[in-house]
Amino acid sequence: MSEWQVAAIVMVVCIIITVARIIIGPGAPTRLMAFDTTNTLVVTSMVIVAMMTHNRPFYIDVAIVYALLSYVMTLYVAKYIQGDKF
Amino acid sequence: MAPLNTLSYVFIGIGLFFNLVGSFGLHRFPDVYTRLHAATKCTTFGSIFLILAVIVQSAGIWAVEGDSSQIVMCIHVVLALVALLVTNATSAHAIARAAHRSGEKPARAVVDDLERKQHD
Numbered sequence: 742m743s744e745w746q747v748a749a750i751v752m753v754v755c756i757i758i759t760v761a762r763i764i765i766g767p768g769a770p771t772r773l774m775a776f777d778t779t780n781t782l783v784v785t786s787m788v789i790v791a792m793m794t795h796n797r798p799f800y801i802d803v804a805i806v807y808a809l810l811s812y813v814m815t816l817y818v819a820k821y822i823q824g825d826k827f
Numbered sequence: 828m829a830p831l832n833t834l835s836y837v838f839i840g841i842g843l844f845f846n847l848v849g850s851f852g853l854h855r856f857p858d859v860y861t862r863l864h865a866a867t868k869c870t871t872f873g874s875i876f877l878i879l880a881v882i883v884q885s886a887g888i889w890a891v892e893g894d895s896s897q898i899v900m901c902i903h904v905v906l907a908l909v910a911l912l913v914t915n916a917t918s919a920h921a922i923a924r925a926a927h928r929s930g931e932k933p934a935r936a937v938v939d940d941l942e943r944k945q946h947d
Contacts, residue, residue: 758850770926778866801903812914819925
């Protein structure tokens with residue numbers, strides 16, 4: 742078992758903990774914040790998976806696109822929560 | 828490359844520790860602002876160190892074997908890190924502002940300067 746497999750398992754545990762906060766968290770801002778944290782952890786996990794399976798740089802391209810798209814999603818949901826018109 | 832491998836193990840350890848601390852911070856703190864503080868800072872710091880470990884190990888493989896695909900890996904990982912660093916801080920700011928404007932109160936807060944500024 743390589744060091745990257747251990748890192749991937751620990752990251753999955755972190756993601757499960759933050760997803761529990763999405764499910765139980767009271768109110769929309771707490772859920773949005775937990776979702777944003779989960780997105781960061783998923784991007785890092787994709788980088789770890791790219792390193793775990795040798796010579797697969799396309800996982801990192803997926804991670805870059807995922808980071809930027811989840812950022813757009815977070816900004817729009819935050820705008821919706823604070824009650825702005827689009 | 829034993830020293831580089833040891834360095835990457837240390838970086839992986841630091842990164843995983845801070846990611847775990849940030850995840851537990853989501854459950855330990857009382858309201859959305861303190862949770863945001865814990866989660867955003869710790870996961871950003873942990874991600875920086877995990878990506879540094881990837882860079883160190885890829886550079887080590889490239890230095891030994893001369894495999895040019897490792898350099899592609901390094902550049903793409905740095906791009907992912909830049910995207911994370913910019914978007915994490917900005918989205919944390921947006922979430923905090925949205926939470927305050929939607930009427931979410933800080934737990935056990937004595938003074939709320941932002942509230943007073945809006946009433947003046």
